[in-house]
Amino acid sequence: MKLIMAIVQDKDSNMLQNEFIDANIRATKLSTTGGFLKSGNTTFIIGIEDARVEEVLALIKKTSHAREQFMTPPVSMDVTGDSSLSYPIEVQVGGATVFVLPVEQFRQF
Amino acid sequence: MKLIMAIVQDKDSNMLQNEFIDANIRATKLSTTGGFLKSGNTTFIIGIEDARVEEVLALIKKTSHAREQFMTPPVSMDVTGDSSLSYPIEVQVGGATVFVLPVEQFRQF
Amino acid sequence: MKLIMAIVQDKDSNMLQNEFIDANIRATKLSTTGGFLKSGNTTFIIGIEDARVEEVLALIKKTSHAREQFMTPPVSMDVTGDSSLSYPIEVQVGGATVFVLPVEQFRQF
Numbered sequence: 001m002k003l004i005m006a007i008v009q010d011k012d013s014n015m016l017q018n019e020f021i022d023a024n025i026r027a028t029k030l031s032t033t034g035g036f037l038k039s040g041n042t043t044f045i046i047g048i049e050d051a052r053v054e055e056v057l058a059l060i061k062k063t064s065h066a067r068e069q070f071m072t073p074p075v076s077m078d079v080t081g082d083s084s085l086s087y088p089i090e091v092q093v094g095g096a097t098v099f100v101l102p103v104e105q106f107r108q109f
Numbered sequence: 110m111k112l113i114m115a116i117v118q119d120k121d122s123n124m125l126q127n128e129f130i131d132a133n134i135r136a137t138k139l140s141t142t143g144g145f146l147k148s149g150n151t152t153f154i155i156g157i158e159d160a161r162v163e164e165v166l167a168l169i170k171k172t173s174h175a176r177e178q179f180m181t182p183p184v185s186m187d188v189t190g191d192s193s194l195s196y197p198i199e200v201q202v203g204g205a206t207v208f209v210l211p212v213e214q215f216r217q218f
Numbered sequence: 219m220k221l222i223m224a225i226v227q228d229k230d231s232n233m234l235q236n237e238f239i240d241a242n243i244r245a246t247k248l249s250t251t252g253g254f255l256k257s258g259n260t261t262f263i264i265g266i267e268d269a270r271v272e273e274v275l276a277l278i279k280k281t282s283h284a285r286e287q288f289m290t291p292p293v294s295m296d297v298t299g300d301s302s303l304s305y306p307i308e309v310q311v312g313g314a315t316v317f318v319l320p321v322e323q324f325r326q327f
């Protein structure tokens with residue numbers, strides 16, 4: 001048995017939670033803020049048998065890895081009232097930090 | 110020293126917290142949502158010397174174990190305005206998932 | 219790699235977070251309530267290489283250790299409308315509880 005703590009961006013957390021449900025993996029969700037990222041993030045706590053650790057890591061990687069995305073900034077207007085053209089820019093989204101911890105006892109009541 | 114993480118249902122968390130206080134066990138409470146259970150749950154983080162681990166587990170089991178409870182569903186009314194009789198049904202409440210983790214260093218400042 | 223969980227008082231958490239940022243230490247912040255302290259507290263989760271554990275502990279100690287502080291209680295008024303003199307009293311603030319946990323795998327995606 002291992003305990004996996006996974007910190008992902010809020011925007012990826014719903015999709016990841018659905019992956020866990022599909023795979024019958026029990027995950028508990030903590031609302032966290034953090035680190036260098038200003039945006040909110042979500043921490044999952046997952047208890048999992050040793051044989052399925054790599055499967056959990058693969059789901060986290062697939063759903064939450066850092067990637068580039070094009071985003072169109074909101075249109076800005078200058079003092080004359082002219083709106084300047086707004087070009088899509090590339091931003092990085094996603095990213096996951098994951099700890100796999102040893103467990104001495106796992107109990108369910 | 111061990112770190113115990115215990116995930117229990119919200120409805121059991123106050124009683125469990127009182128048990129911890131009575132037993133002079135320091136517990137920190139995280140608000141969590143989770144897993145397959147749709148209802149809110151609470152995660153306790155407890156730092157405890159090795160000799161008292163079983164005592165903590167017994168308190169969690171006593172307060173938060175899964176059990177059947179009879180609940181009377183709200184009265185429903187059909188289209189003719191007749192309220193149908195509402196019979197108590199058995200539902201499962203409670204349940205706890207607990208991890209005991211090894212600790213390399215424990216410090217208080 | 220180690221995972222450090224540090225529970226500090228809310229009032230110390232901003233300063234500690236700034237210390238972590240200055241030292242380029244990634245920390246995730248959980249909002250917690252807890253233990254014997256009625257006031258809110260904050261739990262930091264920090265992933266750190268073994269060689270920097272003592273540095274992290276020193277930052278937590280410096281920023282969040284328990285200490286005495288003089289506080290002037292709010293002025294109270296008796297039934298005759300006379301306000302009694304309010305003297306500063308000494309209260310304890312701060313305090314940190316810290317766990318250093320072993321990590322089997324640390325992954326970033």
Ligand code: NI
Nearest residue numbers: 062065066067
């Ligand atoms: Ni991709």
Ligand code: NI
Nearest residue numbers: 171174175176
């Ligand atoms: Ni019972």
Ligand code: NI
Nearest residue numbers: 280283284285
């Ligand atoms: Ni001092």
